[in-house]
Amino acid sequence: MAQDRTPSRSATPTIYDVARAAGVAPSTVSRAFSRPGRVKAETAERIRMVATELGYRTNPLARALSTTRTSMIALILSDITNPFHFEIIRGAEAAASEAGYTMLLADAQESYRLEREALERTLSTVEGIVMAGSRMSGTAVRMIAKQKPVIVLNRAMADVPSVVTDNPRGARRAVEHLAELDHRAITYVAGPEASWADGMRWRSIREAGHELDLSVRRIGPYLPTVAGGMRAAEDLARQQTSAVVTYNDLVAIGLMRGLQTMRIRIPEDVSVVGFDNIFSADLVTPALTTVAAPLRVLGTTAVRNLLAVVGGARSQTGLPVVLPTRLVVRGSTARRSRKRTWPRRPTDRPGDGGNAIGLPRRAPEAQ
Amino acid sequence: MAQDRTPSRSATPTIYDVARAAGVAPSTVSRAFSRPGRVKAETAERIRMVATELGYRTNPLARALSTTRTSMIALILSDITNPFHFEIIRGAEAAASEAGYTMLLADAQESYRLEREALERTLSTVEGIVMAGSRMSGTAVRMIAKQKPVIVLNRAMADVPSVVTDNPRGARRAVEHLAELDHRAITYVAGPEASWADGMRWRSIREAGHELDLSVRRIGPYLPTVAGGMRAAEDLARQQTSAVVTYNDLVAIGLMRGLQTMRIRIPEDVSVVGFDNIFSADLVTPALTTVAAPLRVLGTTAVRNLLAVVGGARSQTGLPVVLPTRLVVRGSTARRSRKRTWPRRPTDRPGDGGNAIGLPRRAPEAQ
DNA sequence: TTGAAAGCGCTAACAG
DNA sequence: CTGTTAGCGCTTTCAA
Numbered sequence: 001m002a003q004d005r006t007p008s009r010s011a012t013p014t015i016y017d018v019a020r021a022a023g024v025a026p027s028t029v030s031r032a033f034s035r036p037g038r039v040k041a042e043t044a045e046r047i048r049m050v051a052t053e054l055g056y057r058t059n060p061l062a063r064a065l066s067t068t069r070t071s072m073i074a075l076i077l078s079d080i081t082n083p084f085h086f087e088i089i090r091g092a093e094a095a096a097s098e099a100g101y102t103m104l105l106a107d108a109q110e111s112y113r114l115e116r117e118a119l120e121r122t123l124s125t126v127e128g129i130v131m132a133g134s135r136m137s138g139t140a141v142r143m144i145a146k147q148k149p150v151i152v153l154n155r156a157m158a159d160v161p162s163v164v165t166d167n168p169r170g171a172r173r174a175v176e177h178l179a180e181l182d183h184r185a186i187t188y189v190a191g192p193e194a195s196w197a198d199g200m201r202w203r204s205i206r207e208a209g210h211e212l213d214l215s216v217r218r219i220g221p222y223l224p225t226v227a228g229g230m231r232a233a234e235d236l237a238r239q240q241t242s243a244v245v246t247y248n249d250l251v252a253i254g255l256m257r258g259l260q261t262m263r264i265r266i267p268e269d270v271s272v273v274g275f276d277n278i279f280s281a282d283l284v285t286p287a288l289t290t291v292a293a294p295l296r297v298l299g300t301t302a303v304r305n306l307l308a309v310v311g312g313a314r315s316q317t318g319l320p321v322v323l324p325t326r327l328v329v330r331g332s333t334a335r336r337s338r339k340r341t342w343p344r345r346p347t348d349r350p351g352d353g354g355n356a357i358g359l360p361r362r363a364p365e366a367q
Numbered sequence: 368m369a370q371d372r373t374p375s376r377s378a379t380p381t382i383y384d385v386a387r388a389a390g391v392a393p394s395t396v397s398r399a400f401s402r403p404g405r406v407k408a409e410t411a412e413r414i415r416m417v418a419t420e421l422g423y424r425t426n427p428l429a430r431a432l433s434t435t436r437t438s439m440i441a442l443i444l445s446d447i448t449n450p451f452h453f454e455i456i457r458g459a460e461a462a463a464s465e466a467g468y469t470m471l472l473a474d475a476q477e478s479y480r481l482e483r484e485a486l487e488r489t490l491s492t493v494e495g496i497v498m499a500g501s502r503m504s505g506t507a508v509r510m511i512a513k514q515k516p517v518i519v520l521n522r523a524m525a526d527v528p529s530v531v532t533d534n535p536r537g538a539r540r541a542v543e544h545l546a547e548l549d550h551r552a553i554t555y556v557a558g559p560e561a562s563w564a565d566g567m568r569w570r571s572i573r574e575a576g577h578e579l580d581l582s583v584r585r586i587g588p589y590l591p592t593v594a595g596g597m598r599a600a601e602d603l604a605r606q607q608t609s610a611v612v613t614y615n616d617l618v619a620i621g622l623m624r625g626l627q628t629m630r631i632r633i634p635e636d637v638s639v640v641g642f643d644n645i646f647s648a649d650l651v652t653p654a655l656t657t658v659a660a661p662l663r664v665l666g667t668t669a670v671r672n673l674l675a676v677v678g679g680a681r682s683q684t685g686l687p688v689v690l691p692t693r694l695v696v697r698g699s700t701a702r703r704s705r706k707r708t709w710p711r712r713p714t715d716r717p718g719d720g721g722n723a724i725g726l727p728r729r730a731p732e733a734q
Numbered sequence: 735t736t737g738a739a740a741g742c743g744c745t746a747a748c749a750g
Numbered sequence: 751c752t753g754t755t756a757g758c759g760c761t762t763t764c765a766a
Contacts, residue, residue: 012491012514014743025753030745040751059491061428061437062743066758070428071488072471080457083646090447093474097481102488104439105472107460114464121438121469124379124426147376226650253650279450283593283620285652381759392737397761407735429759433742 013054022050033058072102073306074122076115078133080107082224083278084248084295085132088153091299092130099307101127108135123148128306135194149309151302155196161309162320163302167197170291170325171204174245174273177289177327179212182336183243183271189232189255190220191247198247201275205245217241222251229254237262242270242336249274249281252288256332267334277328286331294323380421389417400425439469440673441489443482445500447474449591450645451615451662452499455520458666459497466674468494475502490515495673502561516676518669522563528676529687530669534564537658537692538571541612541640544656544694546579549703550610550638556599556622557587558614565614568642572612584608589618596621604629609637609703616641616648619655623699634701644695653698661690 019026024043032039032047039047050056064070075092077085089105096103104126106118112135122129128149134141138157144150145160152162178186188205191198202218209216219235222228229251236244236255246252252274256266266272266286274281277292301321309315386393391410399406399414406414417423431437442459444452456472463470471493473485479502489496495516501508505524511517512527519529545553555572558565569585576583586602589595596618603611603622613619619641623633633639633653641648644659668688676682 066745280647433761
C-alpha cells in the first residue's frame with residue numbers, strides 16, 4: 001500500500017527477455033540492433049520480430065555506459081528569450097535530430113552562475129556542446145573545450161572552433177546603403193561592451209565610415225533590448241543625426257518607437273538600420289532595414305561542425321567559420337531630406353526636460 | 368597514428384579512482400555523494416576533498432542505469448518557431464533546471480513523423496514528457512502516457528494531465544470589450560480545425576456573442592501564421608465587419624497588415640483582437656489588443672506538475688489545470704465609428720479583382 | 735559506519 | 751555467424 005502510489009507503467013523488456021524469447025544469446029540480440037551486418041539475416045529477422053512483439057527498445061543510457069556515445073548534445077544559450085536565438089535553436093535542433101542526436105537545451109538567463117550550473121549538469125552527459133552568446137571568459141570556455149568538443153557561436157575564438165557572421169561586410173553594406181541615400185553622418189547605437197559582436201560591428205562601421213568619408217559617432221552602451229533602444233532614443237534626441245545603425249534589431253525597434261513618440265519620423269527624419277533580422281523586424285512600422293544574419297544556418301552549421309568534431313574531425317584551420325550576411329532594405333531607411341525637420345517640438349519629449357532637445361545644432365563629429 | 372585524430376581530453380576519474388586515493392571502498396565514495404548521512408562526517412569530508420582535487424564528478428548516466436532516475440525531462444513542441452512557444456520554453460526550462468533537471472528539447476516541425484521520432488528517441492531517457500501543441504491523436508498520447516508521465520499543454524484531455532488557459536473567460540472578455548465599444552457584429556477568424564484551442568475559442572465567442580446580443584460569424588480555417596492572417600484579410604474584405612477576433616496573435620498581425628495594405632484602417636475601420644499576447648504583439652502598429660495567456664507560467668506549471676507526478680503524486684482531479692488569461696487592451700481596438708468608411712476604394716485591393724470588395728452591403732448575420 | 739559483492743542493460747573482445 | 755565472458759560507473763543489499 002505504501003508503494004503503489006505510482007501508477008503502474010509497463011516495465012520495458014530488456015535484451016535478455018528478447019534473447020530468451022528468440023532462443024539466442026543476449027549478445028546476438030545486441031548485435032542485431034547495433035551492427036545488423038554481423039548477424040545472419042534470418043536470425044536478425046526473428047529477433048526483430050520478437051523484439052517488436054515484446055515492445056523492446058534498446059536503452060540508450062545503458063548503451064552509452066559502455067560506448068560513451070550518448071547521442072546527445074547540449075545547446076547553452078545566454079538568453080533563450082532573445083529572439084535572436086529563436087531560429088538558431090530551430091536550426092540546431094533540426095541538425096541534431098537529423099543526425100539522430102537529441103538536444104539538451106539550457107538557458108543561462110544571462111547569469112554566469114546558471115551557465116556554470118547548466119554546464120555542470122550536462123557536461124558529462126553529452127558528446128559535445130554549442131555555446132551561444134556565452135558570458136564566460138575565454139579561459140573558462142577553453143576549460144570546457146578541454147573536456148568535451150565545443151563550438152562557440154557568435155564569438156570568434158582563437159583556439160576553440162567558432163561560427164560567426166560576417167559582421168565587417170554586413171556593417172559595410174549598411175554604411176554604404178546609408179551613404180547612397182545621401183547621409184553624411186552616422187550614429188552607432190552600441191550594445192553591451194562585453195559583446196564580441198558589438199566590438200566587431202562598431203569597428204567595421206567606423207572603418208567603412210572613414211573610407212566613405214562619412215562622419216561616425218557612437219553612443220551607448222545600451223542593453224540589447226527594446227528597452228535599451230528606447231533609452232537610446234532619449235539620448236539620441238540631444239544630437240543631430242539623420243542616420244543610425246544599432247547594435248541589433250531589438251535596439252532598433254526600441255529606438256524607432258522612442259523616436260516616434262517624440263514625433264520624430266522614421267525614415268523621414270532619421271533612417272534606422274538594425275542587425276540580425278530577427279522575427280518582428282518586418283512587423284514593426286516602418287519595417288526595419290537590417291543586416292540579416294542567417295539565423296537558422298548559424299544553428300545548423302554550429303551543430304554540424306560540432307558533430308564533425310565529435311566524429312573525430314580535426315578543424316582544418318584555426319579560423320572561425322564565417323557566414324555571410326545580407327542587407328535587407330525595408331522601410332526604415334530613406335534618402336536624407338534636405339530640410340532639417342528635426343528636432344521639432346521641444347516639449348514633446350516626456351521626462352527629463354527640454355534641455356536635451358533644444359541643444360545647439362552643431363554638426364556631428366566623427367567618433 | 369590511426370587513433371590520435373581525436374584531441375586528447377582528460378579522462379574523467381571514476382569512483383574507483385577516488386576510492387583508491389582516499390583509502391576507502393568504492394561503495395563508501397558512492398554513499399558520500401548519494402546519501403551523505405550514511406557516512407561518518409570525517410570520512411565524507413576526506414572523500415570530498417580527494418574528489419574535488421581529482422576533478423571527480425559523478426556520472427549521471429551510470430547513476431541512472433541503476434536508479435532509473437535520469438534527471439531529464441523532454442519538452443516536445445509542435446513548432447518551435449511559433450512565438451507562442453518562446454516563453455513557454457523558457458518557463459519550462461527554468462522550472463526544470465530549478466529542480467535540478469535537464470530539459471531535452473524536440474521540435475516536431477508540425478510533422479507527425481518527426482514528433483514520433485522525437486518521442487522514440489527520448490522516451491527511454493527521460494523521466495517525463497511535456498507535450499506542447501501535439502498533433503498526435505488522443506489514443507497515441509494515452510499510449511505514451513502509459514509508458515512515462517506526460518503533461519499535455521494547451522489541450523484538455525480526460526485521462527492525461529493537462530494544463531490549459533482559460534479560453535472561455537478570455538474569449539468572453541474579448542467579446543465584452545468589443546461590445547463596450549459599440550460593436551454589434553464580430554467575425555472570428557479561425558485557426559486550424561484540428562486545434563483544440565480553436566474549437567474552444569470559437570465556441571466561447573459564439574456563446575458570449577449570443578448572451579451579449581451581438582451577431583457572430585466565423586471565417587476560416589487559416590494557417591495560424593502571419594501569412595494565414597493576410598489571407599484572411601483578403602477574404603474579410605468581402606464582408607462588412609467592424610470587429611474581428613482572431614485565433615491567435617500571429618493571425619491578427621497578418622490580418623492587420625493585409626487590411627492596412629487595402630487602405631482599411633485599424634482600429635478606425637476595423638477593431639482587431641488577438642489571442643496569446645506573444646512577443647511582437649505590442650511592437651506592431653497599432654499595438655495589438657489581445658487575450659493574454661500566461662505563457663511563461665504555462666511552461667513552469669507544466670513542468671512542475673510533471674515533476675510532481677514523477678515524484679509519485681497522483682493528480683487529485685482528472686480535470687485539466689486551467690490558468691487565467693487577461694485582456695490586454697492596446698491600440699487595435701476602438702469605438703465603432705458611426706459612419707461606415709469602409710470599403711473605400713474598390714481598386715485598391717491587389718490580386719483577384721474588385722468583385723470581392725464591391726459586394727452588397729448586407730448586414731452580417733450570426734454564425 | 736564500512737566493505738564486499740551483485741547487479742542496472744548493453745557492448746565488446748575472444749573463442750569456437 | 752554465435753555464444754561466453756567481462757566490464758562501463760554507479761547503487762544497493764547483506765554482512766561484518
